[in-house]
Amino acid sequence: MLDIKFIRENLELVKRNIELKNEKADLSNFSNLEETRRKIIQEVEQLKNERNQVTREIANLKKDGKDATSLIDNMKNVSDKIKELDDELRNIESEIYSITTKLPNMLSEKVPAGKSEEENVIIRYWGDKKSQPFKANHIEISKKLGIIDFERGAKVSGSGFSFYIGKGASLERALIQFMIDYHTQKHNYTEIWSPFMVNSASMFGTGQLPKMADDMYYSNADDMYLIPTAEVPLTNFHRDDTLKIEDLPKKICGYSPCFRRESGSYGKEVHGFLRVHQFNKVEMVNFSTPENSYNQLDILVSEAEDILKALEIPYRVVLLCSADTSFSSAITYDLEIWSAGEEKWLEVSSCSNFLDFQARRANIKFKRTPNSKPEFVHTLNGSGVATSRLYAAILENYLQNDGSVLIPNALKSYCGFDSINL
């Protein structure tokens, strides 16, 4: 959420930002509504002031046993008028609310203007692309090894769901464990195991609601959502909290399955693991002071990179252009790993600085000293990293001549085996 005063004073900037992000938001009514709102506030608050004073007089008269009927009759009219204006105000505020809650975060100046992912900027590469002994993508490899069953996933749940079997399941579990250990032991994160269903207040806090409602699984009977990322429970962990400045930056990480309806996405990268309805991910979340958040973002990106380096998977870091930067984010770096089978780059991590956008929605503050005014923190998060595409890349990059797959060195102790054989 943007500060309403900021919107009022920078309307043109906000409009330009909407265009840059390729979002749709109608601000044509905003100034009028906002002006009306303040006019009504002034009017109704003056009446309330009058009511408070006369109410005190009535109390005094009654205490002295005197008659107050004429004052009371008068106040009936004032009260009716207040009720009327309060209703009007409520309507206008809800109109303003429905506009402002749909306004995307302001982009950082560092974000290049651009209309599609073509205009993202590649920041750096790491590692050499491996060539396969024979050409095979992760679907072919995993079928041959019998470690993934996409068809049974479709039978039991639907397309976009799959079973992991035997060493295939172990590898997935090992990956999660490895990543959590890495972040807690080497990057000083506190591990959190969170709920995987959350209420709508939480979805609003991180910015999924109201815009992304159709992309999430929702249980109507419970008014709860399956989380699309652990960002939601982890960031909302501190909803309505005031943090101590000595605890900042506060770094928490956690595993969660991620559920995404991906409505309307069929036709693009849907086969195998590239786009699924349920996948696993370790998420890093950072609560920072405003002056530190960009610095923390650089650290966050490097922490996600460390995972890929440890697993020796070639990757590149990409700065997203304006239209590719999500609703809540001010700036986002993606990590893309090389898929030797698909021969393309696959996104496995998205690291963003949200500035105070989520903090304002979720009401997360900090105080500089015990007596100073609370300020909104800056929130950041990044995948560290998502497993399914990483899993695919491991199969494709570690494929051997005989069709077996070597386990990356860093994972061997977690798996308890060195390779997956035919």
Next chain:
RNA sequence: GGAGAGGUGGCCGAGUGGCUUAAGGCAACGGUUUGCUAAACCGUCGUAGGGGUAACACUCUACCGGGGGUUCGAAUCCCCCCUUCUCCGCCA
């Protein structure tokens, strides 16, 4: 799912329609005193939104879990919801 008891400022806690402009205490912060620490004493001490200001100051309104309602007036009365605890039922 059923029954009952709760939810008041950072924390504890009083408050059953007007003497509340939320008592009192603790913690925190500033100061006085003091060889130092402590204690004592004095003061400050919520959030949001209007108005106002160059910025302060100042001022008004709202907020006692959330939302409605009754009333001239609601922390207090009524309705709905959320949540915590206790007990019962069901359950991996």
